[in-house]
Amino acid sequence: MTAAARVWLFDLDNTLHDASPHIFPHIHRSMREYIERLLGVDAAEAARIRERYWTRYGTTLAGLMRHHGVDPHHFLAETHRFEDLPRMVVFDRALGTMLARLPGRKFVFSNAPTRYATAVLDIMGMRHRFDGVWTIERLRFEQKPSLAGFRRLLSRERLRPAQCVMVEDSAANLKSARRLGMKTVLIAREPRVPAWVDLRLQSVLDLPRHLGKL
Incomplete structure (x- = not known):
């Protein structure tokens, strides 16, 4: 070739x-808080759910769609909000x-x-x-x-x-x-x-x- x-x-x-210094910590925190609100669990349990779905399906979103019927567009909009992305x-x-x-x-x-x-x-x-x-x-x-x-x-x-x-x-x-x-x-x-x-x-x-x- x-x-x-x-x-x-x-x-x-x-x-x-x-993405490790600024962006991933922000996204992981936003996903954890989303799961807390969605499922009514505490921060520690939400973090475990996020990690489990990411490990099993490749993304947290895939697990939330599969097991909880989450609207992917809403999830992505809520978890990818950045006040100052250029700095991050x-x-x-x-x-x-x-x-x-x-x-x-x-x-x-x-x-x-x-x-x-x-x-x-x-x-x-x-x-x-x-x-x-x-x-x-x-x-x-x-x-x-x-x-x-x-x-x-x-x-x-x-x-x-x-x-x-x-x-x-x-x-x-x-x-x-x-x-x-x-x-x-x-x-x-x-x-x-x-x-x-x-x-x-x-x-x-x-x-x-x-x-x-x-």
Whole structure:
């Protein structure tokens, strides 16, 4: 395969930017409070429910939809409110240079809602670097690691799995990508690498220097 024929599928949070310092704590707190209100439980029980659904289904929302009939649009709107999102987005400005150097088409493939994902990309000045942005609404709430979400993206963009490289901080999501026949890149500091991961990098910025390994 020529370099230009390769297609890159990038996760957003903790792949293209660092959501851990500010954004994830805010979202996790908002989700916990939503569950408290919804189910009438205390903070500790709501936190356990949030974590259990995330571990089992890939997102807290999936569990709430499945077991409690939650309206996904309401949930996403309530849990992704930010008073000052630009201050919360942590990223390296070298990301733009890296993406420009990377041959092939590029898509964002995220379980995040559209309004949030596009806002983050605009804050970073990166939206124009991508050929498309696939978010949980476009996936019809068949979020990663569900194979249905992957297949919807592939079908709509007319892509073959063998063309694609999934770049992601979640090993579970990469397992689905590999099952479909994609190459996989794990962004993580931990040295342990699952068998379905082709390449582990500490930073997405290192990607162009390791293309020969893919």
